[in-house]
Amino acid sequence: LYYAPQILEQAGVGALLSNLGLRSASASFLVNIITTFCMLPCIALALRLMDISGRRSIMLYTVPILIVCLLILVIKQFFQINSVVDAAITAISVVVYESVFCMGLGVIPNIICAEIFPTSVRGICISLTSLTYWGCTLIVTLIFPY
Numbered sequence: 001l002y003y004a005p006q007i008l009e010q011a012g013v014g015a016l017l018s019n020l021g022l023r024s025a026s027a028s029f030l031v032n033i034i035t036t037f038c039m040l041p042c043i044a045l046a047l048r049l050m051d052i053s054g055r056r057s058i059m060l061y062t063v064p065i066l067i068v069c070l071l072i073l074v075i076k077q078f079f080q081i082n083s084v085v086d087a088a089i090t091a092i093s094v095v096v097y098e099s100v101f102c103m104g105l106g107v108i109p110n111i112i113c114a115e116i117f118p119t120s121v122r123g124i125c126i127s128l129t130s131l132t133y134w135g136c137t138l139i140v141t142l143i144f145p146y
Contacts, residue, residue: 031091039099046103055108062104069097109133 049058072093076086117125 035095035098038095039102042099042103043107046107049103050108055112059104059108062100065100066097066105069093069100 046058070093073090076089081089113126113129114122
């Protein structure tokens with residue numbers, strides 16, 4: 001999710017907002033603010049639903065939404081779309097993806113890791129899982145431009 005602003009910039013969202021009189025840096029900052037404020041209600045909803053329906057159901061319901069958002073981003077590349085519509089579709093897909101990701105796959109694996117290991121080795125195991133997570137995130141981020 002750390003490369004989402006790059007995706008939005010390549011899709012032309014910054015240029016779209018700069019047509020409204022914003023500089024590119026200001027447009028990128030505005031997109032990040034909008035994305036963050038869209039994620040906050042989803043986090044609150046996830047906290048509430050986690051107590052009601054459980055972690056497993058949240059994971060099962062969020063993954064198909066993530067897949068649909070990614071499919072929209074891929075399928076739209078096969079059509080000739082106006083640049084404004086292309087930027088809007090990309091922005092909506094990325095914001096929905098980030099919002100839903102923070103409800104399920106973004107937080108629940110960390111919660112499960114904190115609960116699954118015995119107390120005597122919990123610190124070491126959480127450190128190793130976090131190292132693996134951030135190492136894989138680094139690899140994906142480095143490979144992404146290619």
